Amino acid sequence: MPSNESMVASGSRTFWFRDAIIYQVWPASFRDSNNDGIGDIQGIIMSLDYIKSLGVNTIWLSPMYDSPQVDMGYDISDYESVYPPYGTVADMEQLIKECHNRGIKLLLDLVVNHTSDQHAWFKESRKSKDSPKRDWYIWRPAKYDADGNRRPPNNWRSNFNQPAWTWDEATQEYYLNLFCPEQPDLNWTNDECRKTIYKSAMEFWLEKGVNGFRVDTVNMYSKPMDFPDAPITDPGAETQPAGMVYCNGPMMHTWLKEMGAILERYDAMTVGELPNTPKTADVVRYVSAAENELSQVFQFDIVDLGRNPVDIMSYDGYKLPEMKRVVEKWQRFTEGNDAWTTVFIENHDQGRSISRFASDKPEHIADSGKLLALMNMSLTGTVYVYQGQEIGMTNVPKTWAAEEYLDVNSINYLAAVKKRTNNDPKALARALADVNFLGRDNARTPVQWSSQPNGGFSSNPETKPWMRTNDNYTSINVEVQQNDASSVLNFYRKAIAVRKQRASLLGRGEFRLLEEEDENLFKFVKIADSGEKAFVVLNFTDKQQQYELPKEIAQGAELVLGTRNDGEKGSLRAYEGRLYVAAA
Structure with a gap:
């Protein structure tokens, strides 16, 4: 695996991102500075010293652009403006400056597969078939069946469980929307459209000093323009999952x-x-560095563990060996080439990792949070931490009613199950349990800053947040963990510091999986170019487990980091993990 130093940089590329430790901020739920119940940019600015105290050196800020907020900002109505409740362009300029003053780089979200239907470009496009911007979006005539009924151009299902085509009455054509009907897809084959996207969505902010982008749905811009039907994988349904048809199209690498x-x-x-x-x-x-396309990508295999591939909110469960194989696949795919990888287990689109991959029983939450932190901080690649992950935030309680879930995906899913099963209470209870486990709302509850009402999210405890705070905020919050040496928060600080000190071993070393079929322990070795080795052992059960140091590391191995400060060598308690290092 090439190191940063040995890589031939073209032009002004330095590959700084390979050693980045990135903290994701989702603005609506991070911190409310002006007591309107919605997080904002000034709330982020006032928290920068806290973020820096974690040891992270880069922030990824989820969409803060002007938007009708049908899909929480992923429906952008103006790339060059800020959603007013979050702040202004001037606030963003201040955030960029304050980040850089602290040695923190800033990434924005780049959402350019689609815009909002309220974007000036789309408003112009839908005016008439002769509009100069008509071809900036994907319009197609209807098809008609044998009985003369109007049908969409093909059978694609959107990512939000709806048809991927919306009929426009005024101009008598369908437009493509791979997400909500309010998120029409841009037509990247139009050169003028594409160049304007680069100017408005990228260069506008790069000129202001942002350091890059998380790129939304990056392989969907190039579709097969003859729009073939997707294969039938959901028999009897009107629409079919079509991701394998519309992703990775012919022009992706060119663009x-x-x-x-x-x-x-x-x-x-x-x-x-x-x-x-x-x-x-x-x-x-x-x-690939030589190709100069993307620096790195997110592969979703780890967060898709246990998901039903056709019914994306339905959870079938998985066993630990499956997780090991996924981790190994994306740890080793960069061997012998100039590619790079990412390490993440949480983001704004996923259930919380403690609830999904370990245990959110109150007695296990802290141990589970540290276990997952130790795993991620020992893996090769650019590591990502999602807001609240560092204090062990969990999924919302199973007792919450359907009305508490505000995400469009959760709402659509529950409505679809209702319709499909004719309001069957058993099916609805199962659907609600699945949304509780996998739904995006779990990651979107306000960050828990203190034991104050609503977790101290707003400076005025009387302010009701836009979304209900998780009920466990009194026991899981930043304030209560700051001065507790054994807290999840302080373990993250420690683990990040160890990762930075041993970057060539933990952040860039070669990964070797041990005992793949063991259903209780996850063990792996890391090997640095220097010959230095690490051994990581993680207990993914609620019972005590025994382990031995592998022969190649037993000599001179030193316990560098453990999730518990006590305990005997060779034995791990519930959700305990250890990291050993042996010199070359």
Whole structure:
């Protein structure tokens, strides 16, 4: 695996992102500075010293652009403006400056597969078939069945469980929307449209000093323009999952090279969201340094563990060996090439990792949070921490009613189950349990800053947040953990510091999985170029487990980090983990 130093940089690229430790901020739920119940940019600015205290050196800020908020800001109505409840462009300029003053780089979300239907471009496009911007979006005539009924151009299902085509009465055509009907897809084959996207969505902010982008749905811009039907994988349904048809289209690499050339001028990084790309060779092509397309991508295999591939909110469960195989696949796919990888287990689109991958029983939450932190901080790649992950925030209680879930995906899913089962109470109870486990709302509850009402999210405890705070905020919050040496928060600080001190071993070393079929313990070795080795052992059960140091590390192995401060060698308690290092 090439190190940063040995990589041949083209132009002004430095590959700084390979050692980045990135903290994701989701603005609506991070911190409310002006008591309107919604997080804002000034709330982030007032928290920068806290974020820096974790040891992270980069922030990824989820969409803060002006938006009708149908999909929490992923429906952008103006790339060059800020959603007013979050602040202004001037606030963003202050945030960029304050981050840089602290040695923190800032990434924005780049959402350019689609815009809001309220964007000036789309308003112009839908005026008439002769509009100069008509071809900036994807319009197609209807099809008609044998009985003369109007049908969409194909059978694609959107990512939000709806048809992927919306009928426009005024101009008598359908437009494509791979997400909500209020999120029409842009037509990247139109050169003028594409160049305007680069200027408005990328260069506008790069000129202001941002250091790169997390790129939303990065492999969906190039569709097969003859729009073939997707294969039938959900028999009897009107629409079919079509990700394998519309992802990774013929022009993807050409257009990403155009973007790469712009980013290179600013030494800016990108991390792309790359679904429906199972083959490692295809992923390498996107993130090869020589290709200059994307710096790195998110692979979703780990957060998709246990999901039903057709019914995305339905959870079937998984066993630990499956997790090990997923981790190994994306740890080792960069061996022998110039690609790079990412390490994450939480973001704004996922249930909380403690609830999903360990245990959110009150007695296990802290141990589970540290266990997952130890795993991630020992893996090779650029590591991501999502807001609240560092204090062990969990999924919302199972007792919450359906009305508490505000995410469009959760709402659509529950409505679809209701319709499909004719309001069957058993099916609805199962659907609600699945939404409680996998739903995006779990990650979107306000960050828990203190034991004050609503977790101290607003400076006025009387202010009701836009979304209900998780009920466990009195026991899980920043204030209560700050001065507790054994807290999840202080373990994150420690683990990040160890990772930075041993970057060549933990952040860039080669990964070797041990005992793949063991259903209780996750064990792996890391090997640095220098020959230094690490051994990580993680107990993913609620029972005590025994382990032995592998022969290649037993000599001179030193316990560098453990999730508990006591205990005997060779024995791990519930959700306990240890990291040993042996010199070369």
